[in-house]
Structure formats: structure tokens, C-alpha cells
Amino acid sequence: MDPKDAAADTAATEDAATEDTADAADDAATTDAAGNSIEGMTVAFIPKVTGNAFFESANDEIWNIKESTLSNNGNATAGAAEQVEVINQAVNSGVDAICISTVDAAGVSDALKSAQDAGITVCTWDSDANVEDRALMVSQGTPETLGKMLVDMGVDGLEKRGKDPATDEIKYCWHYSQATVTDQNSWQVAGEAYIKENYPNWVNVATDNYYSEQDAEKAVTVGASVLANHSDIDLIICNDSTALPGQLKAAQNAGLTKDDITITGFASPNSIKEYCKAGVLYEWGLWDCQIQGAMGCYVAAYLAAGNDVKVGDTISIPGIGDVTVEPNDSIAEGATTGDINNGVVLLPERAVFDESNMDNYNF
Numbered sequence: 001m002d003p004k005d006a007a008a009d010t011a012a013t014e015d016a017a018t019e020d021t022a023d024a025a026d027d028a029a030t031t032d033a034a035g036n037s038i039e040g041m042t043v044a045f046i047p048k049v050t051g052n053a054f055f056e057s058a059n060d061e062i063w064n065i066k067e068s069t070l071s072n073n074g075n076a077t078a079g080a081a082e083q084v085e086v087i088n089q090a091v092n093s094g095v096d097a098i099c100i101s102t103v104d105a106a107g108v109s110d111a112l113k114s115a116q117d118a119g120i121t122v123c124t125w126d127s128d129a130n131v132e133d134r135a136l137m138v139s140q141g142t143p144e145t146l147g148k149m150l151v152d153m154g155v156d157g158l159e160k161r162g163k164d165p166a167t168d169e170i171k172y173c174w175h176y177s178q179a180t181v182t183d184q185n186s187w188q189v190a191g192e193a194y195i196k197e198n199y200p201n202w203v204n205v206a207t208d209n210y211y212s213e214q215d216a217e218k219a220v221t222v223g224a225s226v227l228a229n230h231s232d233i234d235l236i237i238c239n240d241s242t243a244l245p246g247q248l249k250a251a252q253n254a255g256l257t258k259d260d261i262t263i264t265g266f267a268s269p270n271s272i273k274e275y276c277k278a279g280v281l282y283e284w285g286l287w288d289c290q291i292q293g294a295m296g297c298y299v300a301a302y303l304a305a306g307n308d309v310k311v312g313d314t315i316s317i318p319g320i321g322d323v324t325v326e327p328n329d330s331i332a333e334g335a336t337t338g339d340i341n342n343g344v345v346l347l348p349e350r351a352v353f354d355e356s357n358m359d360n361y362n363f
Contacts, residue, residue, distance in 0.1 A: 041301035044090035045293065046083060046100040048127070048214070080107030087111040090120070097121040097300035099293070103214070104180060105129050121304040125296030126289065128182050131328045135303050135341045138296040139183065139331045140287045141350060146239075147190025149285055150265065151199075153352060154235045157262035157282040163234065165199055171233050173206035175226055175247055176240035176265075177214045182332055187239045205230050212243050219246020220253075227254055227261075238265030244284060248275040258282050269353050269361040276355050283354040287347050290363055295320060295345065303341055311343050321348065 080103045088111060090098055098115055102108050102124060112122050112133040122129070125138040140146060154172070155165045163170065174191075176184045188209070195202050210226055212219040223246045226236060238244035244265040251263060257279045266286050275281055298317050302309075309315065314322045323345040328335035330344050337343050353361065 035302065035307040036305040038298070038301040038305045041097065041304050042095045043097045043099050043297045043300050043304075044086070044093075044095045045297055046086055046090075046098065047293065048101050048103055080104040083108050084111040087115055091115050091118050095120060096304040097123065097297075099123050099125060099296040099300045100129070101126040102129050103127070105133070105182065106180065109133050121300050123296050123300035123303070125292050126183075128332070131332070131335050131337070131342065136299045136309075136325065137328070137331070137344045138292055138299065139344050139346055140292070141346055142330055143183075143186035143190035143333075144194075145350075146187045146266075147192075148194050149350060149352075150187060150237050150239055151191050151194050153264040153283055153285055154237055154262055155199075157258065157264055158235060160282050161259050161262065163262075165202075167201060168234075170199065170202040170235055171205050171230065172202055172235035172237065173204060173210060173226060173230065173233065175210040175212065175219075175222060175236055175238045175243045177243065178211045179209070181240075184239050186332060188237075191237065191239075205233060210243075212240075212246060214240065214242045216242055216246060219243050220249045223247035223250030224253070227251065227256070233261065235262045235264075238263065238267075240265065241267040241271065241286070245271050245275070248272065248280050252278060252280050256280070268363055269358050270363060272353070273358050276353075276358060283352055285350060285352045287350045288363065291320060292347055295323065295347070299323075299345060308340050309343075310340050311337060315345065323348075 083100065083103055084107070087098060087100070087108065091114065098112070098120055100108070100112075100122070105128060109130055112129055115122055116133070122134040123136045123138070124134045126140065128134070128137050128139070158165045158170065174188050176188070179185065192204070206226070206229075210222050212222040219242050223243075226233065226247065227250060236247055238247050244263070244267040247263055251261060252275065258281050263281050264284050267284055268286055268289065272281070272284050295317055299315060302315060309325050311325050311327050313325045315325070316322050325343040325345060327337040327343055329337070351361070
């Protein structure tokens with residue numbers, strides 16, 4: 001699936017238990033070269049509703065993987081309580097696997113453990129669960145890769161408005177969802193290490209960070225607080241797909257442009273294009289969330305079909321390619337990895353968007 005051809009925003013609603021059953025493709029063979037067939041496996045795919053296109057769009061065309069015949073029960077969820085409800089519904093309906101982007105790892109822990117106890121394979125994508133509560137996690141990339149990407153996009157924006165990141169005192173801060181989100185926090189930690197090594201002249205003006213809890217309206221008000229509290233701030237890094245549009249909206253409301261302040265981060269192209277066209281930012285980045293959701297569902301079905309994997313093994317995903325199972329500490333320092341059916345698979349690529357290429361993407 002080419003991200004440039006990916007479908008536009010899904011029609012997923014704010015209702016937690018909206019169900020959408022879709023069959024993937026043709027009658028082609030679905031047996032992996034070295035494994036059991038995934039044909040007929042049922043996966044409860046659980047994205048988050050966050051007020052932007054990122055998670056919602058993943059539910060739109062996750063079955064654009066050729067040679068798959070998975071059945072998908074799509075449930076868009078906005079909070080931990082709703083995710084628990086949908087997980088329990090999936091267990092009661094007898095699905096083979098669950099593929100979830102968790103709102104709160106602790107909040108859904110007991111429900112995911114119960115699903116596993118019921119014999120259901122649990123995998124995660126984008127936002128992880130506790131490693132003992134799932135089998136495989138489909139991650140955007142290592143913390144080092146994503147932390148560096150966030151900082152590098154900020155550096156590029158600073159340079160484009162005449163700053164010298166290597167010598168100037170750059171005042172910056174981080175604005176994202178919450179302190180309990182493992183992946184976003186790991187990106188910030190890695191980004192801080194990268195800044196310390198390469199830009200020791202930078203000053204973090206809010207070491208406790210700003211959090212907007214994946215709430216679209218709160219992201220705007222928190223964004224306004226950042227600007228009010230730090231009128232001379234140079235760079236705001238938003239490693240969350242709800243925080244970035246909220247921060248940009250706050251800057252726009254304050255009459256600020258990309259020539260006044262550098263704002264960057266991770267979000268879908270469609271949720272940021274209007275701000276780029278309005279001159280509020282130079283560039284931002286992400287990965288193809290539809291591919292990520294599809295990978296998560298495929299590996300969940302693959303394990304549910306009775307295929308076992310361990311670290312170092314390869315899974316061949318139709319239309320995407322081969323992915324290797326990595327240990328959990330590749331994305332979370334100190335995390336342990338089970339002997340079998342536990343670990344991480346990484347997305348093959350990420351993208352940086354700006355005015356020159358953003359219209360080539362539609363998700």
C-alpha cells in the first residue's frame with residue numbers, strides 16, 4: 001500500500017462501539033511460506049478517537065494488504081473505560097485476536113490480561129500496552145530514530161527563519177499527550193539526549209513538559225499557555241498527533257507565523273495542511289498509520305493462526321514486505337522480552353511533510 005494512494009479520513013465516529021466488519025481482498029492464498037494460513041482469522045481492531053485524522057484514518061483502509069482474508073471488527077475509542085468495554089465485547093464475541101492502540105496502558109491492563117487468559121492474541125500498534133499484556137507491538141521506530149527526527153525537523157525550521165541552532169541560545173519545550181505514554185516519553189528522552197550532545201546551547205524552558213491528554217480542545221488551551229508563559233520561546237516540539245494541531249491553532253490565534261516561532265512534531269498530513277498553507281509551520285512528520293494498523297492486524301492474525309515467533313524471526317506481510325521481530329528494549333529501555341511471541345516489529349519508513357509534498361499524501 002503506497003501512502004500516496006492511501007484513503008482520506010475515515011468516517012469513524014466518536015461513539016465507542018461502532019462496528020464495521022470488512023473483508024480484505026481476493027481469494028488469493030494466505031499461507032505464509034513458513035507458517036499457517038491466516039484465512040478466516042477475526043481481529044478486533046481498536047484505534048483511538050483523538051479529534052484528528054491520525055488514528056481514525058487507520059480504520060478506513062487497513063485491509064489494503066493484498067492476499068489477505070482477515071475479518072475486521074473496527075471500534076474507535078476515546079478513553080480507557082471505552083477501550084475496556086470494547087475489549088470485553090471482543091472477548092465475548094469470540095474474536096481470534098485484538099489489535100489495539102492503547103489510550104492508557106495501565107487502564108486497559110486487566111482487560112487485556114483477561115483477553116489473553118481467554119485464548120485471544122493481543123497485539124498493539126502506535127501506543128503500547130504493558131509488555132506482559134500483549135504479544136507483538138508494531139512501533140513507529142526506535143526512540144533514537146524518532147527523537148532525532150523530531151529535533152532535526154525543529155533544527156530545519158529554526159534555520160529557515162534565520163536562527164543558528166549550533167550557536168544560538170534556543171529556548172524550547174515539549175508539548176504532548178501525557179507522562180504515562182511510554183513511546184512519546186521515550187522519544188522525548190532520546191530527543192533530549194540528542195540535544196545535549198549536539199546542541200548544548202539550547203535551554204528547555206519547561207522541563208516538566210506540557211501535556212494535553214490527547215484532547216483536541218485542551219491542546220489549543222495548553223498551546224496558548226505555552227505561548228503566554230514563554231513569550232520568547234524559539235521552538236515547540238509536539239510529539240503527539242493531537243498536540244501539534246492544537247499548538248498550531250494557538251499560534252495562529254496569537255497571530256504568529258513560521259517566521260516568528262518554530263513549531264513541529266508528529267501528525268497526519270491532512271490534519272496539518274491548513275496550517276502549512278497558512279504559513280504557521282515549515283514542516284512536520286509522521287509514518288503511514290494505515291500501514292501500521294494493517295501490520296498490527298496482520299501479525300495479530302498470524303500469531304492467532306498458531307504461528308510462533310521469537311526475536312530475530314521474520315514475518316512476511318503481503319504488500320508490505322518482511323519485518324523482523326526485535327526485543328522490547330529496542331523501544332523501551334530496560335523492558336524484558338518473553339521467550340516466544342513477544343517483541344516489537346518496526347515500520348519500514350517515516351516521512352517529513354512540507355508545502356512541496358504534503359498534497360501527495362491523503363491520510
